[in-house]
Amino acid sequence: MIAASQKLASTIRSQHGMPSATNRWSRSVQQREWVLFLLGFSFSLGLVVVAVYQLCRPAIGDPETLRAARWILASVGLFSGTRWSSFFLLSFLSRRQHCRAYSGELAAWPKVSILVPAYNESQTIESALESLLTLDYPDYEVLVINDGSTDDTLVRARRYAGCHGKCTIKVIDKKNGGKWSAHNTGFKQAQAELILCIDSDSRLDPYSLKHLVKRMISLRVDAVAGQMRVRNRVNLMTRLQGLEYLMANGAVRLGQGYFNNVLIVPGPIGLFRRTAMEQVFCKYTSAKEPLGPDAGPFEGDTFAEDFDLSLSILCLGGDIAYEPDALSFTKSPASHFALVNQRYRWIRGSLQVLRKFLIRAWREPRILRAKLLLWILATYVPDLLLLPIIYMVTLGMFFLILASGTNALLLFGWYAALASLQLLAGLFFISTHGDDSRLLYVLPFYGLYTGFVLTSAWLISVYDEVSRKQMDW
C-alpha cells in the first residue's frame, strides 16, 4: 500500500506538472516574476490612465451609441485596471515577503489532524486516503468522517484505518447531517493542535502540509489557505476553471495574503489552529440556542461553511495567510450543468455568508476592523455583486457596438487592452503559483466563460437567494 501510495504521489506530480518546491524560488523564476510584474503593473496603470482620459474627455460630436459605449468601456477599463494593478502590486509584495520570510525547515513539526468528510464517496475515498498517506510530514492523523453514506464508503474507508507509521487513520461514522456537521464531529475528535480540512475528492501534494504548517508558524496566523488546482483538465470547461482558480481565486488570495487577511479558506485545503476554531465556536456558534449534537465551529446555516468560518475568524481579530505552494488537486465539474449547479451552490452560499456577516456587523459593529472591511468592500462585494454585472454590461456593450456598426475600432481597442491585461495577469499568476502555462491557451475564451457561463449561474443564484428559496446540495 505504501508503494502504491508513493506511485500515486509521483503520478499526481507528473500529471499536473508540479515543480519541486525548491525551484519556485530560483533566481530565474524570481527574475521572470520581476519582469512580468513590471509589465503587468505598468500596463494596468496605463489602462487606468487611458480610461480616466476617456471618461474625462469631452464627447463632442460623438453619436449617442458611441458615447455610451465609450463611457461604459472606459469605466470597465478603469475598474479592471485598478483592480489588476492592485493585485499585481500586492501579489508581488507578497511573493517578496514570502521569499524573505522563509528560511529552511522548522525545528519541530507539530502534529496535524486532517479531517476528511465523506458522503457517498465510494469511488474516490480510497485514492484520497492513499494520497494522504504519501504526505511528506512526520506526524499527522487522518480522520475520515462518514456522514451517513448510503453506499460502501464506510467499508472502504475502514480498510485504511489504523497506524501507517507517521500517519494514523481513523474512521468515524455518523448520521447524515451535512459537511459542516461532519467537520464538527471530526473537530471534536481531533487530537492535534492544527487541523487541516480537506474534501474527500481532493488530492494533496505531498509537500503541501509542510508548506501550510511552515507558513502558519512563521507568520503566526490562525489559518492558512492553500491553492486549489483543477485535477481533471480534460476539456475546455475544466481548463477554464483551472484558469479561473488562478486568476480569480489565486490572485485575490495572494493579494490578501500580503496583509494576512485572506477572506476565504477553501474547503479542499485549509489549515486552522484549534484555538481559533474554538474561539469561533465559543463566540458565535455556542451563542445560538439550542445547541445541536453536531454543533461546532462550522455552522450549517449557510452552504459556504468554509467561508463562514474564515470570516468568523477574521471578525474575531484573527489572521489568515495564503500559501500558494500548498496544492490541493480537486475534481471540477466537466459539464456545463454540473458547473452551473456548483456555482449556484457557491454563490448562494456566499450570499448567505454576506447576509450573515451584515447582520453580525449590525449587531456588533466592533467586528468591522478597517482591514477586514477594506478587503470585503474591495474584493468580496465587487466579486460577488459587481463583477457579474460588469461582465454582462461589457458583453452587452460589445454586441451592441457590433450590431449597431458603431466604431468597431473602439470595441477592438478595448477588447485588445483587456485581453492583453488578462494575458499579462495570467502569465504572472501562473508564474507565482507554479502552474502550467498551457492554461493560457484557453484565455481567449475566458471572457465568454465569465460573461456567459458564470453570469448565468449568478443570475439564478441571486434570484433564488433574494426570494429566499429553500436550497439543498
Add this chain to the structure above:
Amino acid sequence: MNFLVFNEVDVNDEFGRVFTLVALAGGMGLGAYCIACALHVWGARNARLTGQRRRWLIWCGWTTLAIGLLITLAAVVVQLILHREGVLRANDLYTVRASREWYVASVTEDEWVSEGMPLLKFHSPEREADLQSLRLKLDDLLLQQERLDCKPLELDNELIRELTDALGERRHHQANQHDLEMEKSRVLRELARDELGRRDSLLQLQEQIRSLHTELKQAEFEKELQQRRLARAAALENRSAISQEEHDEISSEAQIAVEEVARRKNRLEELVAARDELERLLQTLVLVMHDQSKTFGMRLEMLDQQLATLQSRRTAMEEQLEADRIRATRYHEAQRKQLEVEVRQTEAARDALEQSLCITAPYAGRIIYRNTSPNTVKPGDALIVLAQKDGVRARLRLPSWEARVLDRQDRVVLQLVEPKSEVGDVKQRYVQRRFTGSPLSIQPLPEDPGFALVELSCDLPPDGMRTLASGDEIEARLIWVAPFYFNPTIRFSAFLMLCGGVGIAVAVLRRAPETTSDPKIVASQHPLLQPSLHAAGGDGAMLHLLGSQLRESVLSMKLDSSLVAAAEWAIDRHRARAIRVIQHAVGDPAALVDRLESYSDQFMNGGDDLSDDQYCIQAELLQRTVAIFAAVLPENSVGRIKRLQQKLDDGLFLSVI
C-alpha cells in the same frame, strides 16, 4: 439601432459583415445556451410548484397574454385606420408668362431640362432692330480695338529733337577731347624725348670732361716731367754734358708737353662751356614741358566740364522722355480699356436683348406645365412652369418610429386627397391619384415630442402638377404602412404576450402529475397502491409504495429502520421526483404531523422503560423519520415539522447528556 444594416465605414467591407454576423450569432447562441442551462438547473432545484403558486402563475400568465393581445390589436387598428396626411407643394417654381408685344416663336418639348437650356423663344420686330444695331455697334468697337492695338505711342517730338541735339553735341565734345588728349600726349612725348636726348648729351659731355681732366693731369705731369728734364738738360748743357741737339730735342719735347697741356685746357674749357649751355637748355626744356602740360590739362578740364553739362542735360531730357512715354502708354491703355468697356456694354445689351427674346432654364428641373397654344393666351398667363428636380415635396407629420422606418425605404406610395368642394364650385377631380415619393429628410419636432416632420420628394401625376403649377397646395395621404413589428407599442405588447406565454408554459410544464380517469396501470388490490402512478413510471410505483408504507408506519407508530433507510436512499437518489411522489403518497400531511407530534411527546416523556441503546436507536429513528417528512411535506406543513425536529433535537440531546 439598425440590425444587420451596415451603414458605418468600419463594417462595410465583406469581412466585417461576416465577422459581425458570426460574432453576433455566436454570442447570441452562447448566451441562449447558457441561460437555458441555468434555467434547467434552476428548474431542477425548484421543482416543486404548489397549487396556489401555480394558479397564481397561470392567472398572471393569461392576464399578461390577454393584455398583450389587446394592446397589439389596438395598435394594429390604430396604425391601419389612422390617416397620415400632409401637404404637397412645389418649391421655387419658375413661371414664364405671356407678354403683350411679344410672340412665342418656339417652346421646348422636353420634360426634363438642364440649366441653361432654352425654354421659350420670342419674336418682336422692335427688339430685333435694336439687337441688330447693337451687333453693328459691337463690331465697330471691335475694329476700333484692333486699330488701337496697331497704333504707336504718341510721344513729344520737341523733346526727342532736343535730346538728339544734345547727343550730337556730346559726341562732338568727346571727339575734341580725344584729339586734345592725343595732341597733349604727342607734345609731351616729344619734349620728353628732347629732354632725354639732351640729358644723354650732358652725360656724355660730363664724361668727356672727366676724361679730359684726367688727360690734362697726365699732360701736366708730362709737362712737368719734360720741364724737369729740360732743366736738367740745360744744366747738363751748361756743363756740356749733352749736346745742343739733345737739348733742343728735350726742349722740343717739353714744348710739346706744354702745348699738349694748353690744348687740353682749351678743350676742357670748350667742353665745360658746352656743358653749361646744355644744362641751361635742359632747364628751359623742363619749363616748357611743364607749361605745355598745364595748358593741355586746362583745356581738357574745360572739355570735361562741358561734357558733364551735356550729360546732365541728356539725363534730364531722357527722364522727361521716359515720363512722356509712360504718359503715352497710359493714355493708350485707357483708350483700350474704354473700348473694352464699351464692347462689354454693347455685348451685355445685346445679350439682354437676346435673353429677353429667349428664355432659358435657370436650373435643372422638370417642366410641370406647358401651354399648348402660347400665342393665344392673354398677357400674364403662364406659358411654361419649371420646377426643380426635387422641387415637388410632400411634408408629413408622423410618429418618430414610423418616420425612422420610412427613412429606410427607397420609395413609398402616396395619394392625392380630393379637395373639399364648396357649394357652387366645380369639384376638381384627380384621375390619377396615387404617386410615389422618396424620403429626403426627417426633422424631429421639439414642440411635438414623439413626432417628426418627414419631407418626401414626389413624382406627381399630371393632374397634381397642374394644380401645383398654379401655385396652389395639394393635400396628400401616405398609403404606405410601416411593418407592425417596428411599432414600439406592438413590440411591447409582444413582449407582454411572450412573458405571459412563458409563465403559462412554466406553470403547465412544472405541474405535478395529475390523475387521469383512464390509468394505464391496472388498479392493484393492494390498498396502498393508487392507480395514478402512470406518470411516475416503474420507479414511481416503488416510490409511491414506499411513501404509503411510511405513512402507515407513522400512523401505526411502528417505525421501521429499513423503511426509513429506504426512504432516505430514495430521496437522495431520486431527489425531486422522490419528494413529489412520496408527498403524493403520504397524502394529507396534517394528520401525519399530528401523529408524529403525539408520538414524539410520548417518546420523550415515556422512554424510561428502554435501555440507553434502545432509546438512542429509537430516538435516532424518530429524528430520521421527522427529517424525511420535513423534506417531503408541502410548505404549509413544513413549519410544524421543523419545529418538531428542533424540539426533538433539543429534547433528545438533553436526554443523551
